[in-house]
Amino acid sequence: MAVKTKDLCKMFGSFKALDNVNIEVQEGEVYGFIGPNGAGKSTTIRILLGMLNATSGQASIFGKDVWEDAVDIHKRIAYVPGDVNLWPNLTGGEVIDLFMKFRGKMNKKKREQLIRRFDFDPSKKCRTYSKGNRQKVSLIAAFASDADLYILDEPTSGLDPLMERTFQECVMEVRREGKSVLLSSHILSEVERLCDRVGIIRKGQIIESGTMDELRHLTRTNLLVETKKPIPALHETAGVHHVEMNEQGIAFQVDSEKLGEVIQYISQFGVSKLESGSPTLEDLFMRHYEGTTQAKSGGESQ
CATH class of the missing domain: 3.40.50.300 (P-loop containing nucleotide triphosphate hydrolases)
Structure with missing residues (x-):
């Protein structure tokens, strides 16, 4: 050692x-x-x-x-x-x-x-x-x-x-x-x-x-999708985070344990493009610090 x-x-x-x-x-x-x-x-x-x-x-x-x-x-x-x-x-x-x-x-x-x-x-x-x-x-x-x-x-x-x-x-x-x-x-x-x-x-x-x-199961997968029909209330779907519209489609993050359920949900709206990005160390790091950052935004500094 x-x-x-x-x-x-x-x-x-x-x-x-x-x-x-x-x-x-x-x-x-x-x-x-x-x-x-x-x-x-x-x-x-x-x-x-x-x-x-x-x-x-x-x-x-x-x-x-x-x-x-x-x-x-x-x-x-x-x-x-x-x-x-x-x-x-x-x-x-x-x-x-x-x-x-x-x-x-x-x-x-x-x-x-x-x-x-x-x-x-x-x-x-x-x-x-x-x-x-x-x-x-x-x-x-x-x-x-x-x-x-x-x-x-x-x-x-x-x-x-x-x-x-x-x-x-x-x-x-x-x-x-x-x-x-x-x-x-x-x-x-x-x-x-x-x-x-x-x-x-x-x-x-x-x-x-x-x-x-070993740590990737704690991170979120990045997805970029295009569908033939609009996806209603995607941002309210369990496991989905940071939904953004851009020129390439809808970009969002999915908790790895919810990935199968989310893909099954969006597939009913006619997926014409689906791109995924591997979870990164930055995703893991920022996820751990999101709670700390949000607590500080309430006005109390540490």
Whole structure:
């Protein structure tokens, strides 16, 4: 087991930031850790890195306690934060070398390959770098190291789409090498493309976890239909949501467990076109947060 937490809790005064968080990252898999700002993602990661001590519960990496064995654990992990702070008077290349020396292993060939792939100029002083270039420093240093676990906390923040693709290729490469990745991200399409399993955290609690196939039954299928006769009261049909008329027809979402009944209902009106879209991670994510958003719209902010 690469990462395991059991009933992990963290209190900041009277505020419970983490409430019995249970995560398991298997060796050789990419685990997506998603949730909005303030949900508890970064707090969990700081505990895994030995930067914070948990109030209660357990957390281990490769079977070692993250607090007591932090020095040994850090020899096997690479960490990329969402906002990288660098030494302003050092060049990017000097910082990459420094990060790699911290991990005790230098692979200069891989370092040069990654510098080219990320289209990065290592000769400039860090104070001149944009946010995206600061992220590149951390990403190059991480992927150039021979780590067994990569902990990536919003790693593509500030990167352009081309560099995001390069990052995704790097993640898939280390996965093929049997390495493990814990990826915290708010870019749901990225998580869906890269991750074997996903955990959704809300208000310090894991509310769903599993493979995408295991979670799809909780999502809604997107349908686009054209019928010869109007469909009466479609928006009132059980399991149907977000009905919209557009140039292509009627677009709506259907709860997966009601899909057969809805298709049987609309078929009596002469279906001339029917298109369906697979449920996405974004559908699942937004469904979990619809209730929270509606509650906040009543005027009470949290």
